[in-house]
Amino acid sequence: MSFPHSITYKRIYELDEINKVIKLQEDIWGQETVSPQPQLLASIHHGGIVIGAFAGELLVGFCYGFAGFKDGETYLVSHMTGILPDYQNHGIGYQLKIKQREWAIEFGYKKIVWTYDPLEIRNGYFNMCKLGAYSNHYIPSYYGEMNDKLNKGLPTDRLLIEWEICSKHVEDTIRDGEKDQPESEVKKLLSWNQTEENFPIPELLDVKIDQENKRYCIPVPSNIQFIKQHHSDVALEWRYAVRNAMSKAFANGYMVTRVQKRRNEKVQYYIVENKLLEGRCE
Secondary structure, X not given: OOHHXXXXXXXXXXXXXXXHHHHHHHHHHOHHHOOOHHXXXXXXXXXOEEEEEEEOOEEEEXXXXXXXXXXXXXXXXXXXXXXXXXXXXXXXXXXXXXHHHHHHHHOOOOOEEEEEOOOOHHHHHHHHHHOOOEEOOEEOOOOOOOOOOOOOOOOOOEEEEEEOOOXXXXXXXXXXXXXXXXXXXXXXXXXXXXXXXXXXXXXXXXXOOOOOOOEEEEEEEOOHHHHHHHOHHHHHHHHHHHHHHHHHHHHOOOEEEEEEOOOOOOEEEEEEEOOOOXXXXX
């Protein structure tokens, strides 16, 4: 099925379509994490946006963002993006982010921010390698305890993603697509081994960060949800180990800039670099 070619995207304003977004959230995540109708309506009328992805008349995906302001800077907070399971992995999420970026630039925004679980490495690859975003802010237990199917059992740690939507780096990433990165050896801030059941397990390293070292890497399991289902204590070890390694890197002026894929490995690697991305919007 070639879903992306039959999908249309549009801004959502009308009450009946907003109600479809409410129902879609429930179908994807359950009732625990729904952004309610009054909040969506208020956001739409005050600097926010909801974009829907439609297969004919059927709403199959959406993204929702509201206006944010901090330290004298205005930006769009991309709070939710969701797609029906049968329509996932067909590029719809990417197109929703591109449409969101286009609208945000048109209305004067220069940055979009959002949060995600750093243990969800596929999301990390999407954010950094396909969109050109970065992060230098780790937030432990951002939402407190959550009992939905994705978050139950782990502290809700999050990375704050910053997407400088009119920067040269982002424009180049969107225009040229993701580029293959050589699987070069990079010094680790965290190592890993395997349990007797062949689950990857973190091994802490006593690494003193050298500011002259341009980059380090941090391993993360390729499928944290599978580990949670079968070995919850190992998943919890990964949570605290990655929290420690990333917080240490950020405290020393590094930022997460990309994900380095390793074929047929049980882990993938975040790359943290000691540099500021160039080309910020003026």
